[in-house]
Amino acid sequence: MTGIGDAPLTLADVERLVAGSAPLAISDAARARIEAARQVVDTYAAGTVPVYGLNTGLGGNIGFRIDRDAIPDFQAQLVVGRNVGLGNFLPEPICRAGLLARIAGATKGGAGLSLGVIEQMTALFNAGVSPAIPEIGSIGAGDLGIAAHLGAALIGRGEAYYRGERLPAAVALARAGLTPIALEPKDGIALCNASTPMVGFGVVTLAELGRLLATAIAVSALAFEAYGANPRIFDARIHAARPAAGQTHAAALYRALLDGSPLVAAPRTVQDALSYRCLAPIVGSALDAYAHAVRELEIELNGEVDSPLVLTEAGEMLSSPNFHTPSIALAVDAITIALSHLAAAGAMRVVKLMNPTLSGLPKYLSPVGGPSAGFVPMQKTTAALEAEIRLGAAPASLGAMPVSDTVEDVAPMTLLAFRKLARQMEAFRLLVAVEATVAAQAADLRTDYGLSPAAAALHGVIRSVVPRLEQDRETGPDVMAVCRRLAEPAIAAAIAERVGRLVPSGA
Missing domain, CATH: 1.10.275.10 (Fumarase/aspartase (N-terminal domain))
Known part of the structure; x- marks a missing residue:
């Protein structure tokens, strides 16, 4: 009970x-x-x-x-x-x-x-x-x-x-x-x-988003290692010098995920493209937006939202504005914009993993070379997903037509913001699966460095459903299989536990 x-x-x-x-x-x-x-x-x-x-x-x-x-x-x-x-x-x-x-x-x-x-x-x-x-x-x-x-x-x-x-x-x-x-x-x-339907929708959506963000962070860490990027970019001293929203926390998550990587002791590069080098501020901003939305929704869940509101001690009933939810709508719109930033960086990491000049890996991540397409056709799907996610970043809360004889002349469209976020998350989940599939192939082809324990565990999860690409085959079904695998409750929970708390205690 x-x-x-x-x-x-x-x-x-x-x-x-x-x-x-x-x-x-x-x-x-x-x-x-x-x-x-x-x-x-x-x-x-x-x-x-x-x-x-x-x-x-x-x-x-x-x-x-x-x-x-x-x-x-x-x-x-x-x-x-x-x-x-x-x-x-x-x-x-x-x-x-x-x-x-x-x-x-x-x-x-x-x-x-x-x-x-x-x-x-x-x-x-x-x-x-x-x-x-x-x-x-x-x-x-x-x-x-x-x-x-x-x-x-x-x-x-x-x-x-x-x-x-x-x-x-x-x-x-x-x-x-x-x-x-x-x-x-x-x-x-x-x-x-x-706003009880909105709260119900928000609870389910933000809970799922937390697991998805954890998966995206773990996948980006695998891509980081597979690319051979320089992990010294996550040095705590760097981020303490400019502790922007969520940045120091995100850097700490990446330090933990990369712990044990050979790259920590002997970096392959001096400095990398921004999609790798700026992971902490990009992800940190998204985590801060997520934490803010969680706080606002929990206020709504536990608040007295009614109008008229009964004030028991005073023995009064007064009209109230507490049914109006722009704070949540704005917070959710901020998340959709943050997801667009995450998607843009993820798409660029996918492309750069296939570029031998930048990654030092075989062209298009094809082991056989020659006319082999490898993973390069998947760049088109990556671009399509990134565009769809970017479309989802258009704010839902900009305004609404007046109703009820114009008495209700402003509205935040909060449930619409959540519904739009849920659709955007579908495309983002697929993009994360693309990056995971490509990063696993890159990790297989990189012979000069091994993987951290966290990256090796995620690589094993991916390889449990799709084998390494040896010659051209249908990579779309591979990505879908990886997407389903990463979304399995037990796998998603294990990844989230390894990544750590997305919302720091006391935030």
Whole structure:
């Protein structure tokens, strides 16, 4: 049993709970906060003070007052009328993470959700039921139009996942032994006016990105050794002289990965191309952007994001801007730009490994030479991937058209930023596999130096699925096999452990 409501959650906690089977339980302290907040909500529901979404309409309908007796029905109407999501449904783990995020946020009390709704969400999570949420419809000013799909499932409408199958929500609830519930005052607006689908998407995406970044760092270290680059560029004194964002940390990661390399004692070169020489500042900037996005998403996960926000001690309900998420959108856009920098450097390392003048290796990494193409045709695919990754760096958060009678006249498009990052990661993963495949071939052909233990281990992983290129063959399938191998959970976890912490303690 995992208690929810006493300690802040990390993204790793959410990933573990979503993948695990341990049931959730609302802590006693959280129950007390929820009940105290509900007393404030009930007071306002019985009174005459206008409160947005409680006894008023939403958006352009804010001037419409809801009769006291009609407030509960209006909460259900509010949810149903805002089921406007379109497109494919988000994968089940993302929807499950979003459900957990709304449970965690509600235990703070500021949402003012009734205990019955929070218990219903917890029961769904424990039974393996996840509201099915479409991917399109959020503008980042809360996920109103798609978060409403979460609320709909609680009352038996819309769709839900149950044990891997997407079903009508009423059917999924019945199979899990649950029944729809009735919404009480404030429940509808609290279910809709939060960024829980975005948080769910963000948790899954950033967790996967962490593993991908670790793999990319390990692969670049293998390429560094296969090229015979000078590892003295990672000397701690150099980076301490200009400790730009993430740079000293990245240099330390590379020193650890290159430990034991013959190049450390006897470098082959004096100075190398920037794609090798500037790995620490390029990777460090990406790690800093990643750490910033993780911090911002964890703030959202553990914050009180609602409007109106229940201030229990003061006995007040006030409109709040906490549903607006530009800090996360900007952080995610920064990651996509950082990935473009990583991709450009990785693509250049691939090309330079095939250049005998620079690498000292056979042309195109072909052992037979002559008319052999070796790996040079793969440069075209490399260029295509780099261009696709660069296209993904265009910011999603630059603005949005006004909606709701122009009341909602700005929006950060945060979920779109995450969706764009996820697509960019697909291309980046392939580019990392290209570099890994080419670097392994270069390592095989370099006879003047051996490899560090870390590089040798990664080389062994690559060679476990594709043999050394002896004569021209189909290298596209080779790269795909390497890509799948590096993405295997056990392999990705082992690589991440060897690379070390991407986010330093205390960052």
